[in-house]
Each structure stands twice: as structure tokens, then as C-alpha cells.
Amino acid sequence: MTTPDHQSPSPQPPDPAYQDRVYRSSAGIAGGVLLLAIALWLGIDALVQGTGRTPWLALAALILVVPLIVAFTLRPAAYANDERLRIRNPFRIVVLPWGQVGALRSGYSNEVVTTSGAKYQLWAVPVSLRARKRAARRAARAAAAGDRDVQSRGRGFGGPGGGAAGDAPLRAEADQIMDDLRELQETRGNAGTAQGEVTVRWAYEVVAPVVAGAVLLVILVAMG
Structure with missing residues (x-):
């Protein structure tokens, strides 16, 4: 019972x-x-x-x-969640639902391009060419260390993979942030809650x- x-x-x-x-x-x-x-x-x-x-x-x-x-x-700051990207620039605040983001571009500056072609610079994520060069050198050293590790394992010896170089980030901080934002845009761009209009406020x-x-x-x- x-x-x-x-x-x-x-x-x-x-x-x-x-x-x-x-x-x-x-x-x-x-x-x-x-x-x-x-x-x-x-x-x-x-x-x-x-x-x-x-x-x-x-x-x-x-x-x-x-x-x-x-x-x-x-x-300057950028706020990102699963629904939208909010950009706080020096004189404007721009809110972009992911469905309105067409591309995130990195060159001498980082910017967002909407599906209609409007461009907004990300002041909160400045580009550092020096940081990019340092990251490129770390990536080259890590690749070389990885090749040596593969060769040593082929001869029957163990050992660490990339050593200290493998512990350091292989992308500049600004480029890594842009990669994170691109991933959000790709995964959330078609979501129903990520649609709407772009708003700009002075x-x-x-x-x-x-x-x-x-x-x-x-x-x-x-x-x-």
C-alpha cells in the first residue's frame, strides 16, 4: 500500500x-x-x-x-552574455543582439560589424601589436618544443611537452577576447532570445x- x-x-x-x-x-x-x-x-x-x-x-x-x-x-567596457553584446565606448553605449552581429574584426583595432554594415569600435579591447608579437614568438617556441618532444618520444624517451613555453598563452589577450566573442556570436546568433534591434545611446x-x-x-x- x-x-x-x-x-x-x-x-x-x-x-x-x-x-x-x-x-x-x-x-x-x-x-x-x-x-x-x-x-x-x-x-x-x-x-x-x-x-x-x-x-x-x-x-x-x-x-x-x-x-x-x-x-x-x-x-570603456564590453559586456557579453548569451543574448547580446553591450559596448560602452567613450561617448556612446551600443547594444547589439547577437542576431544583429555580422562579424567581429581584428586589425589595428577591434570592431563589430552589424548585418546592416554599421561598424562600432571596441574601445575596451585595444589591440597591442607588441602583445601579438610576443604571443607569436611563444607559439613558435611551443611548436618547436612540441616537435622536439614528439621526436624524443619516437626514440623512446619521455619528457614534458612544451615546458614553460606551453604554460604561457599562445594568443594575445585582445585576440583571445575576440575569439571568445566570435564563439558567442556563432553559437547564439540564431537563438530566439538573441534577436532584436541595435540601440545606440549617447x-x-x-x-x-x-x-x-x-x-x-x-x-x-x-x-x-
Whole structure:
């Protein structure tokens, strides 16, 4: 005799949405922090110690320069999940469903090309030719080490495959990021949840203070 269930198990909550993979330039962030420190040090010193119109000029310059530094160094980021790629560039935010992404190109810069032909640069994933050359040299050394390992095993000797060279990444970081994004685009481009329209929004929180600082600086200079 079986005992009937008096209460069915409670339904499980839906799985949470996939979290974004965030891509940013560590070198850009480090450079931005350094530039901000220098700009604030010089600007605040001029505000405190300056005389005449100098404090006003320093204030206008800070209003103009600080948002520009943030825009080009700290702000750029790329957010990718199974549904879309969101690009946060210095002055714009672009949201591209994977179904609208036609290609991801790497040259002297990394960019996204939509199915309609529009191009958007990935400021968060800058190209480093030096990193590419280092990765190419590592790949060449790993290939040579692999050939030697195959030959030694053929003679009956064991040994490690690539040694230290095999432990290092064989692709530049930016190129590896682009490979990851291409894989997402290829696997998710036809998914129903990855369709929609491309949206572009101006970053007024950056544009407004830059314009205000530029106008104030021009007025102060014109006033003599």
C-alpha cells in the first residue's frame, strides 16, 4: 500500500539570467588613474594657490579634462552574455543582439560589424601589436618544443611537452577576447532570445560636462 502525496514539491525558481562577461583594458585603467591623479594634483593646486583668473581657468580645465580622461580610459567596457553584446565606448553605449552581429574584426583595432554594415569600435579591447608579437614568438617556441618532444618520444624517451613555453598563452589577450566573442556570436546568433534591434545611446553624463567645461574655458579665454 502506497502513501499518497499530500503536497507536491514546490516549483523551483527559474534559473537566473546569465551574468555578463565583462571585458576591460587593465592598461587603460592604470593609465587613467595616473592621468587623473596628475590632473587633479595640478588643478587643485592652481585652484588653491592661483591668483586672479587662474583658479577659474583651472576649474574650467578640470571640468573639461577629467570627464575626457574618464571617458577614454576608465569608462570603456564590453559586456557579453548569451543574448547580446553591450559596448560602452567613450561617448556612446551600443547594444547589439547577437542576431544583429555580422562579424567581429581584428586589425589595428577591434570592431563589430552589424548585418546592416554599421561598424562600432571596441574601445575596451585595444589591440597591442607588441602583445601579438610576443604571443607569436611563444607559439613558435611551443611548436618547436612540441616537435622536439614528439621526436624524443619516437626514440623512446619521455619528457614534458612544451615546458614553460606551453604554460604561457599562445594568443594575445585582445585576440583571445575576440575569439571568445566570435564563439558567442556563432553559437547564439540564431537563438530566439538573441534577436532584436541595435540601440545606440549617447553618454550625456560624459558629453554634458565636457561641453560645459569647453564653453566656460572659451569664455574665460575670450574675456582676457
